[in-house]
Amino acid sequence: MLFMTLAEMLKGTQVLFLDGAMGTQLAARGLGEGGLQNLVNPEDVCSIHEDYVRAGAQILITNTLTMNRISMEAYGRGDDFVAANQAGVALARNAANGRVVLGDISSTGRLLEPYGDANESDLAKCFSEQASLLSQSGVEGIIIETMIDLREAVCALKACRKATSLPVFVTLSFSSMKDGGRTVMGDKAEECAAALTNEGADAIGVNCGNLDPFEVSKVIARFRENTHLPLIAQPNAGKPRVVEGRTVFDLSPEEFAQGLMECVKSGARFIGGCCGTSPAHIKAAFDLCRAV
Numbered sequence: 001m002l003f004m005t006l007a008e009m010l011k012g013t014q015v016l017f018l019d020g021a022m023g024t025q026l027a028a029r030g031l032g033e034g035g036l037q038n039l040v041n042p043e044d045v046c047s048i049h050e051d052y053v054r055a056g057a058q059i060l061i062t063n064t065l066t067m068n069r070i071s072m073e074a075y076g077r078g079d080d081f082v083a084a085n086q087a088g089v090a091l092a093r094n095a096a097n098g099r100v101v102l103g104d105i106s107s108t109g110r111l112l113e114p115y116g117d118a119n120e121s122d123l124a125k126c127f128s129e130q131a132s133l134l135s136q137s138g139v140e141g142i143i144i145e146t147m148i149d150l151r152e153a154v155c156a157l158k159a160c161r162k163a164t165s166l167p168v169f170v171t172l173s174f175s176s177m178k179d180g181g182r183t184v185m186g187d188k189a190e191e192c193a194a195a196l197t198n199e200g201a202d203a204i205g206v207n208c209g210n211l212d213p214f215e216v217s218k219v220i221a222r223f224r225e226n227t228h229l230p231l232i233a234q235p236n237a238g239k240p241r242v243v244e245g246r247t248v249f250d251l252s253p254e255e256f257a258q259g260l261m262e263c264v265k266s267g268a269r270f271i272g273g274c275c276g277t278s279p280a281h282i283k284a285a286f287d288l289c290r291a292v
Contacts, residue, residue, distance in 0.1 A: 003058070006100045006140045006167055010202055010230060015264055015289055018059045018102075018234060018272030019052035020282045024249075028278075035067040038087035039080060045088075049095030055279035056286030057272070059100045061143055064088040068130045070108040070123075085130065089137035102143040102169065103134030105156060112151050115185075120155045127159035135164040143169040145234070146208045146274075150187040150195055157199050167202040169270070171232050173209035174219055181211075181219035189219045193226035205232030208274040212238050212251065213259025217266045224267035233263035237276030249276025253284035260285045261292070 009016055023033035025048045031037055037045050045063050052060065066072075067084045077084075085103075092101045108126055110118035131142050142160050147153035153170055160168045172192050174181045181189035196204045205223060206216050213235040220233050238251035251259070260271050271289075273281050 003098050003100070009059075009100065009270075010167060013269070015268075016059065016270050017057050017282065017286055017289075018232075018270055019049070019057040019061055020055075020273030020277035020279065021275050022048060022061075022063045022065075024276055025051070025278060035064045035084050035088055036077060036080060038063055038084050038091055042087060042091055046091045046095050049092055051279040052282055053095055053097065053099065055283035057099070057282055059102060059270070059272075060092045060096050061102050062088040062092045062104045062134065062139065064104045064130075064134065065106045065146065066109075068105065068108055068126050070110060070126045074109060082133065085133045086137045089134060089139055093138055100140045101138070102141045103131070103137075103139035105130055105134070105142060105144045105160070106146045107148070107152060112149065112155075120151075123152060123155050124159040127156040128163040131160040131163040135166055139166065141167040141169060141202070143171070145169075145171045147172045148175070148184040150183065150185065150192050153192070154195055154199055157196065157201055161200055168200075169203045169205075169232060170196050170201045171205045171207040171234060174206060174216075175210045177211065177215055177218065180222040181206075189222035190226045193223040197227040197229055201229060203230040203232055203270055205234070205268060205270070207232070207234035208236055210239060211235065213256060214262055217259065217262035217268075220263050220268050221266040230270060231268045232270040233260065233268035234272045234274045235259065235263070236274045237278075237281055240275065247275075251276070251281075253278070253280040256281045257284040257288040261288055264289065
């Protein structure tokens, strides 16, 4: 079976499905939520990827969200950097069976000066290293996601652009609907859209955060007003709540699907899920999208 290439996806107009949460599904199996599961429980990681393929995902994202060197060294696992990223790509590739695989990159967990002690040079080196490794391991593109600081997102984008010629997607997480959507660091949706467009991203949008899918659709609308690029929406399965020390998300697959379709109406073309979502959430959205 022949599948669309990422280049064809970016040039087209149809709605395309990314996968949903990996950490949520690992936790549901009683496992740890990080990319080290690529080494410890590879069969489970591959099985979750396969579940998303069966649900309708056309693009898989590697289980490498926090597998940059700075983050891994902070937890004493720097020696596993290469192996964890390579395994993450191999597992997604195996499950994808010809579908597109994006290499996942996220925050280092350190704040840039003056709010923290990190400088852009050190972060850029870190992002570049991971992007190069993911590229060499066989992904078709890079996705920088769950960023709460536009400055760090731009730093990562620039670093990835220098490290690889692959397409680069970028999504930020929004904490409130103030002024049409703001990140924890106070970045406005229109500022994010303009900056990421100017710095050469191939697709941009929203993932995770403290907004439900219906609120995310409003942030996507603000993005649409400030960029010509394809837009991405990967909301959580509702607003996060802490119950007995555990973070839960309440939206059913059907409710999530309705919210995700609102994101499509606002202009999103690459859609999927983040925290709290499951293959059932992606399938409900896939079926609803195909029915309209």
